[in-house]
Amino acid sequence: MTENPRVPLVLVSGLAPGPNSTLADLLRQDGPGTAVVHHDLRQITSGVVRRRVQFGKRDQLTALELAHGCVSCTLREDLLPLLRRLAREPGVKRIIVRLDEAMEPEPVSWALQHVLVGDRTVSEDVDLRAVLTVLDCATWLADATGDETLAERGMQASPEDERTVAQVALSQVEFADLLVLAGTAGDAWTAAKGAAVLDRVAPSIPRVELSMVDARTVLAAVPADARRGEVTDMHGPLLRGQPPLHPDCGVALLTFTSQRPFHPERLHDAIDVLLDGVVRTRGRAWVASQPDIGFWIESAGGGLGIGHAGPWLAAPDGPAWADVSPERRTMASLRWDPEFGDRAQEIVVVTDQATPEEVEAALQGALLTDEELAAGAEVWLTYPDPFGEWHEEPCDDTELDPAKHDANASNRKDESQ
Incomplete structure (x- = not known):
């Protein structure tokens, strides 16, 4: 039939x-x-x-x-x-x-x-x-x-x-x-x-x-290669297409990358820069005190979402290479580190009143120093971690999208503006 x-x-x-x-x-x-x-x-x-x-x-x-x-x-x-x-x-x-x-x-x-x-x-x-x-x-x-x-x-x-x-x-x-x-x-x-x-x-x-x-x-007018409901892979490309790299009307684009982890407390302090003069932030973060989980950071209009994006490929419980998208495999291969694998920072920020330089300086300052990096992963696990507890909503919507649920669970509005 x-x-x-x-x-x-x-x-x-x-x-x-x-x-x-x-x-x-x-x-x-x-x-x-x-x-x-x-x-x-x-x-x-x-x-x-x-x-x-x-x-x-x-x-x-x-x-x-x-x-x-x-x-x-x-x-x-x-x-x-x-x-x-x-x-x-x-x-x-x-x-x-x-x-x-x-x-x-x-x-x-x-x-x-x-x-x-x-x-x-x-x-x-x-x-x-x-x-x-x-x-x-x-x-x-x-x-x-x-x-x-x-x-x-x-x-x-x-x-x-x-x-x-x-x-x-x-x-x-x-x-x-x-x-x-x-x-x-x-x-x-x-x-x-x-x-x-x-x-x-x-x-x-x-x-x-x-x-x-x-x-x-x-x-x-819908393009032949449109996503048509394809849900975002939080470890996939952060940008679809090629945005202009030059500023226009005061609006500029910053892509922040690094292959050393963030210090949890300094990252927590630096996040405020993403809430003032920034149009949009989206990206993945590697936090030293939680080395096996990628963090998802998203902000707009004074609202901030921080959540888990799932394990890195190099994590003990990370997904198998065959189970992730070709794009993720390619990106991981290009930046693979013998010690840390695919762990890395990749954050895209669209600025307005803020400048890309001040946002980049704040994020750079949140990375581990050479001395901290040399101390090793066992020491990183002892760092006080303001990201250690996750808020749960009263209505359990894990049947919908656990990743997106977590990413919005820590939404907060900057009241200082």
């Missing part, structure tokens, strides 16, 4: 509800057979999510009550089962999921591929064809470089959500297959600076203007 083909799926993300809705409507009007799903999380802290499903003449609004109000519960308890039902509904030829403004597309993509609904994942029923992120040109740059939290804007995705608006704005852009620009910037400087930021955080992602496209031209 021939199995039914998977139904094409498109995710629409972005911070601005109006342009997001416009793009979703545009895609729905491209002939019959397109269903649009939207979960409104504005009341999620009270345990209520409003779901809207549009298909043909159906326009159904449902209030869902959740035991614990969070994005993870919304995914597990409603969105994933709903997608599986829609994919099997006669007449449904394509599904558009318009994500809530506070949702990042990467954990949704991970859930499609890994969370079981019944005896199978939803990716066996749907085929993720594109992740489209909509940018409101009038507000996006301020969102991506500001320090406002989702809570301050009334956009929390759970009662414990401490993310900044900038963290969400940049995550949505970095995971996109196509950026859809809506409206215009307030002035030429804002437009130029916004483009400079995008050139450095998403250099390989094409951009189209919402006012100049229809459904077919939008989807046709």
Whole structure:
């Protein structure tokens, strides 16, 4: 018996509800057979999510009550089962999921591929064809470089959500297959600076203007080699594409690398430099007091995420070479050290008010000195370690993405600004 083909799926993300809705409507009007799903999380802290499903003449609004109000519960308890039902509904030829403004597309993509609904994942029923992120040109740059939290804007995705608006704005852009620009910037400087930021955080992602496209031209603009929901390997390349290396509108790119470990306390102190005058930080760190685990560091808008990126290949419990991506094997081979293996620092920083030189100086100062390096690994294990304890969220979302969960577990906002 021939199995039914998977139904094409498109995710629409972005911070601005109006342009997001416009793009979703545009895609729905491209002939019959397109269903649009939207979960409104504005009341999620009270345990209520409003779901809207549009298909043909159906326009159904449902209030869902959740035991614990969070994005993870919304995914597990409603969105994933709903997608599986829609994919099997006669007449449904394509599904558009318009994500809530506070949702990042990467954990949704991970859930499609890994969370079981019944005896199978939803990716066996749907085929993720594109992740489209909509940018409101009038507000996006301020969102991506500001320090406002989702809570301050009334956009929390759970009662414990401490993310900044900038963290969400940049995550949505970095995971996109196509950026859809809506409206215009307030002035030429804002437009130029916004483009400079995008050139450095998403250099390989094409951009189209919402006012100049229809459904077919939008989807046709998605590159053939787009990631289409491929989840980030935290030990893989930090940049997709080739960003400009020269400063533009005060925006510059720094790639910090080193093959000696950080001192845990000095790294903890140096991290503050990543919260002031920095647009984005993403990367892996090797901390002397925890030599077998790569740390993942991510910051934006005064919000900081620090978590475990999994073991190094050279760690006693590290993965087998055959079990990791070709890109990771290649990078490890190029920098392999006879004593420390693939352990290394690799952090990409996009600066604005700060300069690459001061950020690099702070990170260099956090590395072990020659004397400390010579003392050996047994001494490093005795260093006081402010990264030794990890916060756990009340809602266990390890069914979604343990790595991403850890990476956001230590989010904090710099209150000194």
